[in-house]
Amino acid sequence: DSGVTQTPKHLITATGQRVTLRCSPRSGDLSVYWYQQSLDQGLQFLIQYYNGEERAKGNILERFSAQQFPDLHSELNLSSLELGDSALYFCASSPRTSRTDTQYFGPGTRLTVL
């Protein structure tokens, strides 16, 4: 158990809908990272938050957004969902925002868009 929690574990929804994925980092960690794992693209970095502020952005679509709250939990919002958004979404956390940090991953949320 990495100490990172993600809810829900599974999510099935329809095209055009909006969903919210939730992540709670390990105790004491200030950084939260979101990654998407799909069969064609592999594991890709989406976005990072550090202590409530957006820190880095990767290949995140404009239809997706995230935020980190004062209690350090983070939410990833996916809107106008398309079939291609079906993937496993991981959250990871680390103590700071340094490359020296190890990122510990949550169990993931499997999103299926029908």
Add this chain to the structure above:
Amino acid sequence: AQKVTQAQTEISVVEKEDVTLDCVYETRDTTYYLFWYKQPPSGELVFLIRRNSFDEQNEISGRYSWNFQKSTSSFNFTITASQVVDSAVYFCALSGGWDGGSQGNLIFGKGTKLSVKP
């Protein structure tokens, strides 16, 4: 640009065989970090090891060992006397560089699926 290549898509071995998973990386950074993660069939990503670019000592942890060679930009992973429980997808990853503003995101290879048969 930074890149991680895991040329072996799938490997199948019989229990007790040794197996090496290859990882080749590209980066212009002089300081960087390399990681291995394991993704068992249950789906979670499990951290295995972190290595910085200044430490070229090989590391051994039980049946696992890692060989980091800066000269060939490789960070290979060997499992000795493989077991069925080692069956998983293994990912090599590189910490993001400072160019482009990324702070610490990971760049993953495509993964190597290891199947260990009894």
